[in-house]
Amino acid sequence: MSLASASPSIEELYRQLDGVLVRHGGVEWRLRILGIHPVGDERWVQVAAVAGGLEHEMILHMATHAQGSDAIASIQSWLRQPLPGSRVISVL
Numbered sequence: 001m002s003l004a005s006a007s008p009s010i011e012e013l014y015r016q017l018d019g020v021l022v023r024h025g026g027v028e029w030r031l032r033i034l035g036i037h038p039v040g041d042e043r044w045v046q047v048a049a050v051a052g053g054l055e056h057e058m059i060l061h062m063a064t065h066a067q068g069s070d071a072i073a074s075i076q077s078w079l080r081q082p083l084p085g086s087r088v089i090s091v092l
């Protein structure tokens with residue numbers, strides 16, 4: 001991400017993430033945004049990744065300047081090893 005990139009609004013971030021397909025290991029996970037909560041210079045984003053009968057719920061701890069593409073990359077990384085106890089993903 002370039003430093004010149006503008007911080008996305010809450011609505012833009014929602015549009016960048018909701019319904020996006022994330023592929024990992026031959027499985028397509030559809031992202032559902034459950035909530036976006038701005039707190040100071042951070043955003044806490046509640047996300048469900050759904051594939052067939054499987055669902056992972058997670059919280060993204062995002063810097064205000066982080067883009068949807070940053071979140072998607074972090075989710076893809078988390079899906080490589082979805083540990084049950086590590087549901088908070090930093091996107092800073």
